[in-house]
Amino acid sequence: MSEAALLTIDRAERVFGGGRTIFGMPKPAVHAVQDISLEVRKGETLGVVGESGCGKSTLARLIVGLDRPTGGSITLDGRDIAADAGNDPRALAKKVQYVFQDPVSSLNPRKTVRTILTAPLVHLIGLGKKDQERRLEELMEAVNLAPEFLDRYPHEISGGQAQRIGIARALAADPEVIVLDEPVSALDVSVQAQVLNILDGLKSRFGLTYVFISHDLSVVESVSDRVAVMYFGRIAEIGPAREVFANPRHPYTHLLLQSAPAPGRKSLVPEDANTELPDPYNPPPGCAFFARCPNATHKCKESHPPLEAKSGEATHLAACYHPHGGEEE
Amino acid sequence: MTEAAVSSAPKARTTARRPDSIRLLLNNSLATGGFIVLVAVALVALAAPFLPLADPDVTAPANRLMPPFSPDHFLGTDALGRDILSRIVWGTRVSLAVGLSATVIAAFFGSLIGLVAGYAAGRVDSVLMRGIDMIMAFPYILLALAIVAVLGPGLLNALYAIAVVNIPFFARNIRGITLGLSRREFVDAARLSGKSNVQILFIEVLPNVLPVIIITMSTTIGWMILETAGLSFLGLGAQPPQADLGSMLGEGRKILFTAPHVSVVPGLMILVLVMSINLFGDGVRDVLDPRLKSGVLTRPVARTTIDRKEAPSGLKPRGDAVLDVQDLRTEFHLGGTVYKAAGGVDLHLAQGECLGVVGESGSGKSVSAMSIMGLVPSPPGRIVGGAAFLGDEDLFSLSDERIRQLRGADVSHVFQDPLSTLHPLFTIGDQLTEAILAHRRITRSQARKIAEDLLKLVRIPNPAERLKVYPHELSGGMRQRICIAMALANDAKVMIADEPTTALDVTVQAQILSLMNTLRHERNAAILFITHDFGVVSAICDRVAVMYAGKVVETGTTEEILNSPAHPYTAKLIDCVPVLGEPERRLDAIEGRPPMVNNLPQGCAFADRCPKAQADCRAAPISVTEIAEGRSVRCLHPVKEGEHV
Missing domain, CATH: 1.10.3720.10 (MetI-like)
Known part of the structure; x- marks a missing residue:
């Protein structure tokens, strides 16, 4: 990669459950995220798409230090995030921030917007009273809200406005990276566009780096520079957004794109209803997409395909032995 | 990129607030009584040293x-x-x-x-x-x-x-x-x-x-x-x-x-x-407990209250429609405020047709659909006007018993969240047979057989075995198939589907949509499909009705609406959705927010957000104009073809 990476994820893994009971029986374990390696460069937007249960939200929580990986490492500017989250969570929160999916439940119902937005100013950057006022005004201006909203309670504002407050809170301490976990999926389409436009404006204005997580392919396509497609806790395909969407290599990406409804698209191409989803407690040894894949062979069942460049472009990787649109091996 | 609108300064916060806690407490006469007794006792006890009482210990x-x-x-x-x-x-x-x-x-x-x-x-x-x-x-x-x-x-x-x-x-x-x-x-x-x-x-x-x-x-x-x-x-x-x-x-x-x-x-x-403390305490709990506050104590009745001011004598069913909703008005009365959730909605469905009702949250699309079979909770909801004709029968003038017969038989529903629609403690088979037996006089084993056929119909593999499982053992897509099977159990003429695929993943959504599309042709059932997603609309709907602030603002065939929207709201709504395969498309956000339905303007509800609004838009209610056959719009200055708003 040409530029140095700001955020590096190296073989990150998060297992829930596991261990043994007091009688020595193994407890069931779920690999929410496994063997994920990727880099995010400064100033880019990395989109992460996948269906429910694919581990995208777990990945997001790992990046902001709300959860710790059980294996591998995540580093920001060369500093280990898991270690920072334990020793100096404030230093980490100054650099990485998070925007939640549900705008209303991420705001404390008993606090005014002012109190909510002041918290990071006080605890993260230790601003004095006077600077706080000035910064609050800046933040409200940045997310296009009238300053009157500062004295309202969360139940007195709409979902779109609440999400803008969530974004303002994430911006407050001037972070480098913002992880956006489904930031617009709880919003109406007209409000969704407002929020997406605000996010776009803020990115160029403050030189932010986004990790944008969504299940909505069209939203991810419209905001991302690069895209990672996740399936069953692993990356199925990663590459420049335009490449991945125009020329998907992993059959799963292809299926997703085929299934997505779009205005004007008359019929969707559904897959056979008989397909079985993999059991997270009993993961298949090979490719997790095996049972649903039209190209599957015996080899796919045996071993997990590595994430490799498939289409000649070094930046476009897919974890598949028999990629869509041309056999490789 | 256009800058999104600066949200306007909050208006005076006087309208539509919930009654405050003390007022609520005083409405409860038992609690008030308890409170008065308690205060009296406490005052006397506090004043004991000053009262002309004998020494208690002498x-x-x-x-x-x-x-x-x-x-x-x-x-x-x-x-x-x-x-x-x-x-x-x-x-x-x-x-x-x-x-x-x-x-x-x-x-x-x-x-x-x-x-x-x-x-x-x-x-x-x-x-x-x-x-x-x-x-x-x-x-x-x-x-x-x-x-x-x-x-x-x-x-x-x-x-x-x-x-x-x-x-x-x-x-x-x-x-x-x-x-x-x-x-x-x-x-x-x-x-x-x-x-x-x-x-x-x-x-x-x-x-x-x-x-x-x-x-x-x-x-x-x-x-x-x-x-x-x-x-x-x-x-x-x-x-x-x-x-x-x-x-x-x-x-x-x-x-x-x-x-x-x-x-x-x-x-x-x-x-x-x-006693006084407990009565007062119960009152305090009722006021402070958010669950009780949200109306759990007021038990809704089995059917929406119908409270039509005048008999809709002028309304007659159109000949070709299986379901014909005319001028439907549904209101919510909450603490002295009236929310006009549906303010004169007209929808009609021909046999085997799929009509998409598109709108943002609060546009009244779900309320309109739920009003048809009287499923809006009362109190606080009530139907105050209009008619809904199923064939020749006006659903709003039928007896409760007749409505019960029609529910789940002629008109059935599919809801957004299949997990909360299915009963967690009964097997799929029990629930399906119950749905069948509620409407037909057949034996349990016959019903069981029909249930099995239904599962086959919705493409569930190994139906006989699947009848024995509980809802939590199935995936979201499978559960939604069960709900569709249940909706089809009694040969429904009309299926009302309220965002049936919104909670599902895209690959599963594609399966469900194509299943519904095939079934409606096989069964010749009409579908009223409520959604907010134009992509979903193109995949399944023949016609579309776009709703805004409790009214239908535009109707037409799916192609017409998508390719040449006539109402500025429809045009703007289509423009602000990102489209797969067009990442460079400019997202054109709609400025402002929809008006609250308890405080609707005199004229067009969209006027404040509309780039084409003129003085006449705000002057009086806008009526529907038919601009082509089967194509109507509620706008004085509709968008012309090729025009950009």
């Missing part, structure tokens, strides 16, 4: 056991000749003080334990809660006795005993609430704002737990007074000569048959006191 053996209403002794005297009225007032003072302070102590320590246990979870939680369990393992009176036995009798020790005994009650309640709150997103958000655990617990979580603490206190305090009285009755609380309601009762017990008033008077006092 004995006068000459005047012993005087009956009530004697001169100088209004309530008589006890075995030692002490004035009972005076002792009651002073005794109430003691009982109230002990009950209150015991409650405060128990609430403080119990809540603290609960907060810490719930927030810390894991090992800390286990240790604390097992400690609490140990306290709870003793019968409470035994524990209180043991504590008093160790500390020695006395009012203060009884107070400690009662407080300790009641700590678990608070700890468990508060822990449960805290556990839920600590996993909420705002706690994560506070952590990312740099707050420490202690700050999060006491600044973020505690204010949200506080109402529960107050509710628990208000319901415990009466109980605490009873327990104090109990201990004093046993001679372990207040020591003679100090007056306390329990000890007075205990002293009177020995002479219950010769001089009943000595024990009856304090007994009645305890009854009045505890």
Whole structure:
């Protein structure tokens, strides 16, 4: 990669459950995220798409230090995030921030917007009273809200406005990276566009780096520079957004794109209803997409395909032995 | 990129607020009564030193056991000749003080334990809660006795005993609430704002737990007074000569048959006191508990109230429609405010047709659909106008029994969340056969056979086996198939599907959509498909009705609407959705927000956000104009073809 990476994820893994009971029986374990390696460069937007249960939200929580990986490492500017989250969570929160999916439940119902937005100013950057006022005004201006909203309670504002407050809170301490976990999926389409436009404006204005997580392919396509497609806790395909969407290599990406409804698209191409989803407690040894894949062979069942460049472009990787649109091996 | 609009300054916050807590409390006459009695008793008890009362502890053996209403002794005297009225007032003072302070102590320590246990979870939680369990393992009176036995009798020790005994009650309640709150997103958000655990617990979580603490206190305090009285009755609380309601009762017990008033008077006092506290406490709980506040106590009736001002004599069913909704008006009456959720909705469905109803949240699309079969909860909802014709029958003038027959038979529903639609404790087979047997006179085994065929119909592999499973054993897509099977169980003419694929993943959504599309052709059923997604509309709908602020603003075929929208709102709505395969498309956000349906403008509801709005748009209600066959728009200045708004 040409530029140095700001955020590096190296073989990150998060297992829930596991261990043994007091009688020595193994407890069931779920690999929410496994063997994920990727880099995010400064100033880019990395989109992460996948269906429910694919581990995208777990990945997001790992990046902001709300959860710790059980294996591998995540580093920001060369500093280990898991270690920072334990020793100096404030230093980490100054650099990485998070925007939640549900705008209303991420705001404390008993606090005014002012109190909510002041918290990071006080605890993260230790601003004095006077600077706080000035910064609050800046933040409200940045997310296009009238300053009157500062004295309202969360139940007195709409979902779109609440999400803008969530974004303002994430911006407050001037972070480098913002992880956006489904930031617009709880919003109406007209409000969704407002929020997406605000996010776009803020990115160029403050030189932010986004990790944008969504299940909505069209939203991810419209905001991302690069895209990672996740399936069953692993990356199925990663590459420049335009490449991945125009020329998907992993059959799963292809299926997703085929299934997505779009205005004007008359019929969707559904897959056979008989397909079985993999059991997270009993993961298949090979490719997790095996049972649903039209190209599957015996080899796919045996071993997990590595994430490799498939289409000649070094930046476009897919974890598949028999990629869509041309056999490789 | 265009800048999104600066949201306008909040308007005066006078409209449509929920009635405040005190007003709600005063509406409850029992609670108000309890409150008045309690205040009166407390005032008298507080004023005891200033009232012209005899000394409660001075004995006068000459005047012993005087009956009530004697001169100088209004309530008589006890075995030692002490004035009972005076002792009651002073005794109430003691009982109230002990009950209150015991409650405060128990609430403080119990809540603290609960907060810490719930927030810390894991090992800390286990240790604390097992400690609490140990306290709870003793019968409470035994524990209180043991504590008093160790500390020695006395009012203060009884107070400690009662407080300790009641700590678990608070700890468990508060822990449960805290556990839920600590996993909420705002706690994560506070952590990312740099707050420490202690700050999060006491600044973020505690204010949200506080109402529960107050509710628990208000319901415990009466109980605490009873327990104090109990201990004093046993001679372990207040020591003679100090007056306390329990000890007075205990002293009177020995002479219950010769001089009943000595024990009856304090007994009645305890009854009045505890009763008033409990009534007031219940009132406080009803007001503060968010679940009760949101209307769980008002049980909705089985069918929406129909309250049409005038008989819709002018409305006649159109010949070609299976379902014809005309001028439907549904309102919600909440605390004196009227929300016109559906303000004159016209929809019609031909046989085998799929009509998409598109709109943003609050546009009235779900309310309109739910009104058809009277599924809008009443109170607060009511249908105030219009008609819905199913064939020739006006659904709003039918009997409840006829509606029950039609529900799930001629008209069926598919909802957004299949997990909450299916009953978790019955198997798929039981629920399907029940749906069939509710409408047909056949045997259970025949119904079972039909259920199996239905599963086959919705492409569920191995149907005979699947009939035996419970909803939680199926994936989301499978559950939605079951719901569709259930909707088709009685050969529905019309299927009302409210966002049936919104909760599903895209690959599953594609399967469900193509399934619904195939089935409606096979069964010749009409579908009223409610959605917010134009992509979904293109995949399944023949025609589209776009709703805004409780009215249909545009109808037409799917192609017409998508390719050449006539209403500016439709045009803007299509423009602000990102489209797959067009990442460079400019997202054109709609400025502002939809108007509240309790405060609709006189003219066009979209005028404030519309780039084409003119003076005449705001002057009067806009009527629907037909611009082509089967194509109508509620706009004075519709978008022309090729024009950009």
